Amino acid sequence: MSVTIKDIAKLANVSHTTVSRALNNSPLIKEKTKKKILEIANQLNYIPDYHAKNLVMQKSHTIGLFFTSMGTGTSPSFLVDTIRGVNKIIDVQYNLFVRGIDDYDDFSYINNKRFDGIILMSQSDRDNMFIYNIIEKQIPLVVLNRQVDDDSVMNILSNDKEGAYEAGEYFISSGHKDLAIIEGIQGFKSTQQRRDGFLQSLIDNGITIRQEYIVQGNYDMQSGYEAMCKLLDLPNRPTAVFCSNDDMAIGALKAVFERNLSVPHDISVIGFDDIESAKYTNPSLTTVKRPIEKISMAGVEAILSLINGKENLQKKTFINTELIRRKSVKSL
Numbered sequence: 500m501s502v503t504i505k506d507i508a509k510l511a512n513v514s515h516t517t518v519s520r521a522l523n524n525s526p527l528i529k530e531k532t533k534k535k536i537l538e539i540a541n542q543l544n545y546i547p548d549y550h551a552k553n554l555v556m557q558k559s560h561t562i563g564l565f566f567t568s569m570g571t572g573t574s575p576s577f578l579v580d581t582i583r584g585v586n587k588i589i590d591v592q593y594n595l596f597v598r599g600i601d602d603y604d605d606f607s608y609i610n611n612k613r614f615d616g617i618i619l620m621s622q623s624d625r626d627n628m629f630i631y632n633i634i635e636k637q638i639p640l641v642v643l644n645r646q647v648d649d650d651s652v653m654n655i656l657s658n659d660k661e662g663a664y665e666a667g668e669y670f671i672s673s674g675h676k677d678l679a680i681i682e683g684i685q686g687f688k689s690t691q692q693r694r695d696g697f698l699q700s701l702i703d704n705g706i707t708i709r710q711e712y713i714v715q716g717n718y719d720m721q722s723g724y725e726a727m728c729k730l731l732d733l734p735n736r737p738t739a740v741f742c743s744n745d746d747m748a749i750g751a752l753k754a755v756f757e758r759n760l761s762v763p764h765d766i767s768v769i770g771f772d773d774i775e776s777a778k779y780t781n782p783s784l785t786t787v788k789r790p791i792e793k794i795s796m797a798g799v800e801a802i803l804s805l806i807n808g809k810e811n812l813q814k815k816t817f818i819n820t821e822l823i824r825r826k827s828v829k830s831l
Contacts, residue, residue, distance in 0.1 A: 502543045511536050520634075545770075547830025561594045562802060563614045567630070569599035569624040569685070572747045574718055576774035577791060581620055582747040582793025590803070604807045606632045614638055616802040620795075621645040621787035622687045638689030639805035643798045644791075645688045646815075653805065655797050659689055659771075660696035660789040662820030663741065666769045669785075669822060670739045675767065679737035681747050687718075692772060693743045712737050714749045723747025727754035731766075737831065738766060745777050745786055752780060752827075763829035773823050782826035791818050799801035 504522075511531065521528045521536040529534075564585055566573050582597065589595060596614070603609075606629060609617075615753040616639035619626065623645070630647065633640045641653040670678055680697050682688035691726060694713075701708055714729050716722040723742055730736055731754060742748035748770030755762050762768050762782060770777060772789035804812055 500733070502540075502545045504605065506669050507536060507539050507543065507545060508630055525556045529610050540657050547718070560592055561596055561614055562589065562799075563596045563598070563617040564688065565617060565619045566597075566599050567620070567687075568601045570601070573599075574744065574774075576746065576772065576776070577626075577709060579733060580774070580791040581795045584792035587792075587798050588796050588799035588803075594718050599631050600626060609638075610631070610636055611638045616640070616806045618638040618643060618795075618798045618802050621647070621690060623683075624688065625686070638818070641798045641801045641803055641805070645792050650814055653801050653812065653814055654775075655794055657789045657791075657794060657803065657820050659692040659789065659817050659820065660699075662771065662822070663693040663696030663743075664700045665696075665788050665820070665822045666741050668704075668825070668826065670767065670769065671700065671706065671742070673738040673739075673767070673828055677709075677712070677739070678706065679709075679714065679730050679733070679740045681714050681716045681723055681730075681742045683716060683718045683743040683747075684701065685715065690743060697741050716743060718744050718746060720746050720750035720753075723750030724754045725750075727751035730812055731755070731758055731760070736766070739828070740766060742768065742770045745772045745774045745784060748781060748784055748786065748827075749776070752784075763827050767828040769828060777823075778825065780827075785825045785827045786823050787820050790818055794818055 504518045506513045508518045511518065511810060516530065518527060518536055522531040522540065541713065552565065565623055607800065616632055619630065619640065619642045621644055622643050630652065643655050647654055647708055648694055667678065678701060680694060698708055711733055714726040714728045723746065726747065727740065727750065738753060748768055751768055752762055755766055760766060768784065770784050770786035771789065774785045777784040777786050801812060
């Protein structure tokens with residue numbers, strides 16, 4: 500039979516209210532009394548009933564981490580970096596609930612009795628219905644990865660467009676003019692931002708944009724492999740390819756090697772994200788570092804502040820990308 504607050508109160512010869520306050524470190528209880536109660540609780544191996552405590556405080560001690568989808572467009576490395584960043588900051592008193600929005604037919608399950616706060620790693624405008632549902636239910640919300648138009652929403656993201664632009668500039672400064680791009684999933688904001696940034700670098704440098712050099716991918720290795728095969732089959736293949744994420748870049752490297760060609764001697768490649776394995780490919784992958792872990796850490800700090808009632812926080816935060824130069828780009 501488990502020990503209760505009333506058992507401790509009887510042994511300490513105090514009220515159960517005094518025991519409850521002492522266990523919650525209330526300043527209303529004298530230190531001598533608090534010490535006595537804590538000693539008795541330890542001796543009896545008292546374990547608090549957090550479920551009952553949560554009901555009284557109307558808190559779930561659960562933070563939801565939602566993705567647009569867990570099955571489509573969320574690479575394993577992206578998922579791991581996000582969860583790792585959240586886990587570094589989240590307090591042990593909180594449970595972490597991870598799910599994809601596309602798992603739900605409706606959002607009736609998601610309410611402020613189940614979640615103290617929600618972090619959304621958003622990849623598409625289709626998430627707006629979910630966002631407005633959370634706002635309507637007055638659950639503290641932080642949106643990561645995608646800029647949302649509602650200025651009332653806490654928003655933390657990277658400057659993907661500038662990062663992709665820098666990748667194009669690096670190709671051009673290395674002497675490349677036949678430049679191709681393997682895009683991400685259609686409809687994802689990240690796909691649009693990276694495409695726009697890369698193509699803008701070509702426009703600004705007077706380089707012709709060739710439609711056959713714009714190939715659709717799916718943010719996974721297989722689509723990167725297939726897209727690179729299409730580019731290599733062209734009569735005039737490009738000398739450099741920007742891949743909209745590192746997983747596709749790794750698939751693209753495989754396609755090049757299977758043709759008995761070499762990176763970067765025959766074709767140069769740049770990725771996006773700087774996942775852990777990018778430094779271990781052969782050759783090591785030049786890529787745009789998008790600090791997903793750092794963005795996720797900032798997201799947790801923001802959601803904890805909102806849960807604790809702090810409202811005067813910066814609504815939009817941009818975290819800079821960085822071009823990581825390795826060995827997959829050749830200077831012509």
